[in-house]
Amino acid sequence: MNTTYITLGVVLLLICIVLYYVFFMAKEDFYKYTKDNLYTVPWQWEWKKKDIINLECHCPTCNEVLVYENDYLLHKTYFLCPSCDSQKAVIGGGDSKYAFGIVRREINRKIRTKEYKELIPKV
Numbered sequence: 202m203n204t205t206y207i208t209l210g211v212v213l214l215l216i217c218i219v220l221y222y223v224f225f226m227a228k229e230d231f232y233k234y235t236k237d238n239l240y241t242v243p244w245q246w247e248w249k250k251k252d253i254i255n256l257e258c259h260c261p262t263c264n265e266v267l268v269y270e271n272d273y274l275l276h277k278t279y280f281l282c283p284s285c286d287s288q289k290a291v292i293g294g295g296d297s298k299y300a301f302g303i304v305r306r307e308i309n310r311k312i313r314t315k316e317y318k319e320l321i322p323k324v
């Protein structure tokens with residue numbers, strides 16, 4: 202009798218762990234969302250818990266990491282490719298801090314609206 206209860210307890214605990222794991226994995230699949238085309242250029246980033254880190258944009262032509270230039274007068278940030286020697290994107294509204302901020306916001310918005318699910322590789 203005693204061992205039956207212990208076995209039942211262990212089995213229930215295992216089921217709980219498995220369910221938690223499945224639920225957790227299903228919920229957190231935004232970790233697979235690490236690249237997207239935003240503001241006409243491809244962006245890549247990594248996840249550290251819920252924070253976006255190492256956010257950078259690449260040249261759509263040669264995949265070089267783009268450099269940025271602030272225009273404090275017109276409140277714009279230009280993204281330039283050093284290899285192609287041309288401007289690839291421009292984000293209006295502020296300096297590069299602001300530009301990276303709105304890209305982060307756009308990424309988080311797509312996670313909230315589940316739009317990212319269309320952009321990650323299917324299992």
Ligand SMILES: [Zn+2]
Nearest residue numbers: 260263282285
């Ligand atoms: Zn380029």
